[in-house]
Amino acid sequence: MKRHILLYGLLAGVLIVVLRLIEYRYLIATRSVEIYGGLIAALFAALGIWLGVTLTGRPERVVIREVSVPAASTFVADPARREALGITKRELEILELMAAGMSNKEIADHIFVSENTVKTHASRLFDKLGARRRTQAISTAKSSGLIP
Amino acid sequence: MKRHILLYGLLAGVLIVVLRLIEYRYLIATRSVEIYGGLIAALFAALGIWLGVTLTGRPERVVIREVSVPAASTFVADPARREALGITKRELEILELMAAGMSNKEIADHIFVSENTVKTHASRLFDKLGARRRTQAISTAKSSGLIP
């Protein structure tokens, strides 16, 4: 800000000096004041525009818009959470299918294993999650960020 | 924009005319060109500043900063969804407790009714949701926006 004003004054002074030099050196006719005037006007107008633009800066208005981000779409399964609880990939797979509302038999048919296998996976899963029912397992897994 | 330029030119012309009139009318000494120069400089600088501010001031740059807001906290249970499926308040209550991982007995103790009552509520709920298991009911209710 102060630099601008100083620069402005300095330029004005230099211009005046230049004009005087021209006047004395080349003895330009007195009535050519219009030429000087126009010159000065153009120069200072340009300077003024530059100043105006520089001083006022860009009026940047920041609008903070709260956008509700669908948690499901931004969900990324990170293995860190899974391994923190000692849950294997297969167990997580069964957990997801359970959360989708499938029965043990349906899960078994879906991943091509026997129902007993699904049961043992589920049992170990409940143990690791500290759940006694599948609904409880789903609930805690959800709040742990294990599943969307 | 165009209006500004026109106004600018007009002002310049008027100023020149005024200066000439002053020059001829009062016969001001030739070497007082500095005074004229300073005058013109000041005027046009002011004009330029005004122009700069006016011209650049218009395009207000709006920066939209999207703030991610947890979707879960913005959840509001609207009765429209519930009634569209013909689900009663009590049934929704049982649904929420089911989704929290409670057993029928726990729900019964929680809302001070018998386990049989919870069972009948649950049965009707499954019927309305087209679910055969509680996990499935929770899953569909969630995707329907019935529960968070």
Added chain:
DNA sequence: CCGAAAATCATACCAACGGGTGACTGCGCA
């Protein structure tokens, strides 16, 4: 005040779920 919807409870039955135990097979790592 009356009737429909909602809420409550019971009984019986069968399917699904969950716990416990034991066993077998690959696979990677020491």
Added chain:
DNA sequence: TGCGCAGTCACCCGTTGGTATGATTTTCGG
């Protein structure tokens, strides 16, 4: 090569969940 882990499967048994049917009471709008 042996050990541990993940995955697979089986059996039994008790608990829980879900369906069907029927009944009573409460609530609420016309």
